[in-house]
Amino acid sequence: MFALTVLYDPDCGLCRRAHEWLADQPKIVEMKFVPCASEDARRRYPKLDHELTKKDLTVIGEDGAVYFGPKGWLMVLWALSRYREWSYRLSSPELLPTTKRVVSAISQNRYQIGRAAGLTR
Amino acid sequence: MTIGITTYLIYLAISIALTIWVARTLHKNGRVFLVDVFHGNEALADSVNHLLVVGFYLINFGYVSMALKLGYVINNAQEGIEALSVKIGMVLIVLGGMHFFNLFVFSRMRRRTTNHHNPPVAPDAFTAVQEG
Numbered sequence: 001m002f003a004l005t006v007l008y009d010p011d012c013g014l015c016r017r018a019h020e021w022l023a024d025q026p027k028i029v030e031m032k033f034v035p036c037a038s039e040d041a042r043r044r045y046p047k048l049d050h051e052l053t054k055k056d057l058t059v060i061g062e063d064g065a066v067y068f069g070p071k072g073w074l075m076v077l078w079a080l081s082r083y084r085e086w087s088y089r090l091s092s093p094e095l096l097p098t099t100k101r102v103v104s105a106i107s108q109n110r111y112q113i114g115r116a117a118g119l120t121r
Numbered sequence: 122m123t124i125g126i127t128t129y130l131i132y133l134a135i136s137i138a139l140t141i142w143v144a145r146t147l148h149k150n151g152r153v154f155l156v157d158v159f160h161g162n163e164a165l166a167d168s169v170n171h172l173l174v175v176g177f178y179l180i181n182f183g184y185v186s187m188a189l190k191l192g193y194v195i196n197n198a199q200e201g202i203e204a205l206s207v208k209i210g211m212v213l214i215v216l217g218g219m220h221f222f223n224l225f226v227f228s229r230m231r232r233r234t235t236n237h238h239n240p241p242v243a244p245d246a247f248t249a250v251q252e253g
Binding site for chain 2: 043045061062063064068071074077078087088091
């Protein structure tokens, strides 16, 4: 697997900010950013449940492996050379439940967090 | 030669011999480790090994030289031996600390290269990919 496709929510300020941050990070694995449920996404992944991808971050490998929600976040960390260690640390059996809870909480409240931080369109 | 000077000379001789011995041990046994870390690239392993040993020598000789001064006058052989044992003890502790630090560096390098390719989590599902 040499590249990851990241399906992100283009309507969320926090996600756009995260996208900008990711663009500057040195990467081990190439990442392609595609707005979720867009034409492009539907053409590339005809069998994927695109309604579900609107709910949380979805990362897809070149081989079609789908990482949804917290797993998607971990895969993004794994792709960054500075944070690969962290992806293993946060996915260890001791920390994975906490990681999932925290990431889900952020993800579900992303519009409110974005607004509170002044990251509107 | 006064007892003070004799103490200094014995201190230097023992410290230098100890440093050389530890550095050689590190150099000899660390090589296998580094060759593994650098995936069998022996030239690179030897180069890093040599650089580590140079750093090791510099820090230890630096410490030995700075810790030489006693600061008080030694009157008899007993005081000389006591002063010597404190000084040598400190050198041994510093050498031990450096040695463990080196081991730490080695193990960190090793960990960095192992277990570094697999994704941290298993995928939730597989989907068909339409190229282009």
